[in-house]
Amino acid sequence: MPELEPQNPLLNEPENALQQVIATKLARAVFAGFEAMFAEFLNITLGAQSRFEQQQWQGVQSAMRERLQVYERQVKSVSEAVRIIAFQELHEPLLWQRAKHIYGQMVAEHENQPIAHTFFNSTFGSIWDDKKIRTVHLFVLKAKYRAKPRPFDNLVSRISLQNGFTHAVQQLIYRQAFRVKFTDLAKDIDNLQATLRLGAKQQCRQVYELMNLNDGYIEYANSLFFRNKACYLIGRCIAKNGDNMPFAIAILNTDEGLKLDAVMMGADQLSLLFGFARTYFMVDTDQPARYVDYLSVLMPHKQRFELFNAIGFIKHAKTEFYRYKVDTTKNSPIEDKYIVAPGTPGMVMLVFTTPGSDYVYKVIKDKFNAPKTATKAHVMAKYDFVKQADRVGRLVDTHEFRYLAFDLSRFSDELLTQMQANIPSCMSIANKALVLKHVYVERKMTPLNLYINQCDDNQLSKVMHDYGQAIKDLAGANIFPGDMLMKNFGVTRWGRVVFYDYDEICPLTQCQFRQLPSSENSFDELSNESYFDVAENDVFPSQFKVFFSADQRAFNYFYEQHNDLFSPEFWQQCQTQINAGYIYDVYPYKQSWRFG
Numbered sequence: 001m002p003e004l005e006p007q008n009p010l011l012n013e014p015e016n017a018l019q020q021v022i023a024t025k026l027a028r029a030v031f032a033g034f035e036a037m038f039a040e041f042l043n044i045t046l047g048a049q050s051r052f053e054q055q056q057w058q059g060v061q062s063a064m065r066e067r068l069q070v071y072e073r074q075v076k077s078v079s080e081a082v083r084i085i086a087f088q089e090l091h092e093p094l095l096w097q098r099a100k101h102i103y104g105q106m107v108a109e110h111e112n113q114p115i116a117h118t119f120f121n122s123t124f125g126s127i128w129d130d131k132k133i134r135t136v137h138l139f140v141l142k143a144k145y146r147a148k149p150r151p152f153d154n155l156v157s158r159i160s161l162q163n164g165f166t167h168a169v170q171q172l173i174y175r176q177a178f179r180v181k182f183t184d185l186a187k188d189i190d191n192l193q194a195t196l197r198l199g200a201k202q203q204c205r206q207v208y209e210l211m212n213l214n215d216g217y218i219e220y221a222n223s224l225f226f227r228n229k230a231c232y233l234i235g236r237c238i239a240k241n242g243d244n245m246p247f248a249i250a251i252l253n254t255d256e257g258l259k260l261d262a263v264m265m266g267a268d269q270l271s272l273l274f275g276f277a278r279t280y281f282m283v284d285t286d287q288p289a290r291y292v293d294y295l296s297v298l299m300p301h302k303q304r305f306e307l308f309n310a311i312g313f314i315k316h317a318k319t320e321f322y323r324y325k326v327d328t329t330k331n332s333p334i335e336d337k338y339i340v341a342p343g344t345p346g347m348v349m350l351v352f353t354t355p356g357s358d359y360v361y362k363v364i365k366d367k368f369n370a371p372k373t374a375t376k377a378h379v380m381a382k383y384d385f386v387k388q389a390d391r392v393g394r395l396v397d398t399h400e401f402r403y404l405a406f407d408l409s410r411f412s413d414e415l416l417t418q419m420q421a422n423i424p425s426c427m428s429i430a431n432k433a434l435v436l437k438h439v440y441v442e443r444k445m446t447p448l449n450l451y452i453n454q455c456d457d458n459q460l461s462k463v464m465h466d467y468g469q470a471i472k473d474l475a476g477a478n479i480f481p482g483d484m485l486m487k488n489f490g491v492t493r494w495g496r497v498v499f500y501d502y503d504e505i506c507p508l509t510q511c512q513f514r515q516l517p518s519s520e521n522s523f524d525e526l527s528n529e530s531y532f533d534v535a536e537n538d539v540f541p542s543q544f545k546v547f548f549s550a551d552q553r554a555f556n557y558f559y560e561q562h563n564d565l566f567s568p569e570f571w572q573q574c575q576t577q578i579n580a581g582y583i584y585d586v587y588p589y590k591q592s593w594r595f596g
């Protein structure tokens with residue numbers, strides 16, 4: 001056990017010897033919980049390769065859900081232990097300050113110190129009333145809690161180009177050990193090396209020249225990245241002068257065997273793979289923070305919290321997000337105020353952002369506008385459902401925060417008025433801070449209903465194609481958005497359509513898709529009352545046309561490409577496949593990038 005620093009003023013009082021003993025036990029319990037959490041998380045992750053090799057696609061989905069439960073389960077178990085250990089001193093702030101200090105020393109040299117810090121914060125948060133939590137009890141903002149980038153040399157391997165680029169590419173693939181064989185490795189390697197050469201020629205001249213001179217090397221991450229039905233080999237081609245081109249090679253396990261399917265090159269293409277609407281990767285490493293450092297080198301514009309999130313450390317990602325939020329607010333001009341998010345105001349959510357921010361904040365309203373009848377708990381359950389779902393690149397990831405503090409001076413008057421009217425029970429103002437008791441944070445996009453106003457014909461056709469494809473991808477993943485109006489979808493900076501309004505979302509298999517019965521009496525159809533019985537889960541695809549009532553041009557493009565969505569048969573067929581256990585292929589790269 002590390003010695004406590006004598007200079008700590010808290011520890012100089014002899015009468016506190018007992019508290020010191022208890023604090024040490026607390027710290028040890030939290031540390032043991034952290035290690036147990038990490039081991040359990042890792043064990044699930046370690047199974048990813050086997051599941052991939054055996055094509056256990058249902059198992060992939062359930063492992064993903066299972067892994068999402070690990071952290072909270074361990075926090076719960078530790079907090080139960082801690083309640084016994086701390087007994088009547090459980091809510092003694094000084095005890096926790098001591099425990100934090102001891103814990104800080106215990107994990108000072110730990111490989112995963114940043115995540116261990118977050119675990120302490122979570123345990124503390126699960127015991128204390130959120131209102132009483134002060135940053136002095138947490139590892140959050142101070143510079144000393146922020147991990148500096150560390151070397152990642154032991155996470156990667158390098159292959160010299162001295163025997164030629166093609167040889168190095170061969171080596172890169174030969175070194176990957178799988179139980180399943182490649183169907184046509186020679187062809188795959190040929191495709192891969194030709195595509196990498198072309199990519200380097202277009203994106204990174206220095207790398208291209210050295211490929212031709214057999215100079216430089218290929219570097220790759222020793223751990224593979226698994227997600228859904230694919231596995232990714234990630235690395236970069238590096239020229240002698242340090243210029244480099246990152247890549248991610250997609251490997252599929254088809255019925256005929258393994259196959260290299262595509263390669264993404266350059267930070268922008270890799271970003272698509274690590275996008276915020278995708279499920280988390282399984283990366284079998286016990287050094288996740290260093291992996292984040294490595295990924296930051298490959299994708300410098302991705303924030304650390306996005307990368308922690310991408311590899312499944314979603315709770316620690318929240319700590320990192322909080323730091324990012326505080327820093328960006330501090331560094332942004334004072335005029336960059338919080339305003340109501342552009343677009344159609346929600347009936348359920350109050351949504352705000354700043355013009356310069358990449359994020360929106362969503363708070364559930366105290367009362368929902370008609371015709372919404374759900375409850376707060378119901379809406380939260382829907383957001384939870386999405387968190388557990390395979391988001392297939394079409395559902396924005398959300399991060400749930402409690403008691404998130406904002407700088408009050410940054411709120412526009414209009415937004416404050418709206419907040420006071422719509423979310424009074426969820427906000428409190430103290431001194432210079434506005435605190436939200438519960439808020440979701442998600443990536444900002446351009447709402448589709450606004451996006452189409454700026455589109456020329458070509459862009460409109462493209463985005464309508466992707467809108468329909470988004471609905472189809474979701475259907476394939478057993479998700480029915482419920483409300484498919486354009487205002488509920490956003491367009492990313494890559495032009496991808498992603499859904500973000502979750503209060504009516506549900507499993508596709510729970511819906512009943514029906515043909516609209518034709519009326520025997522022509523007056524029936526004009527009546528305001530339904531002329532046939534409608535159950536709560538009935539859906540009439542022919543009525544989806546109303547989503548476009550405001551824009552005939554958009555409807556025409558949509559209908560041209562996706563008229564199957566207007567018939568019940570399309571949806572029923574999806575249901576049959578889902579019920580038969582089929583899992584659709586969803587590629588995080590363009591069809592045209594596939595090797596074929």
Ligand SMILES: Nc1ncnc2c1ncn2[C@@H]1O[C@H](COP(=O)(O)OP(=O)(O)OP(=O)(O)O)[C@@H](O)[C@H]1O
Nearest residue numbers: 341342343344346347348349351443444445447501
């Ligand atoms: N991720 C996002 N990026 C940009 N704008 C967003 C985002 N999420 C929501 N908005 C904006 O906020 C509005 C309301 O959000 P959302 O649809 O989630 O709320 P809601 O109350 O559930 O809506 P509804 O009334 O349709 O149920 C959207 O119409 C859009 O203009």
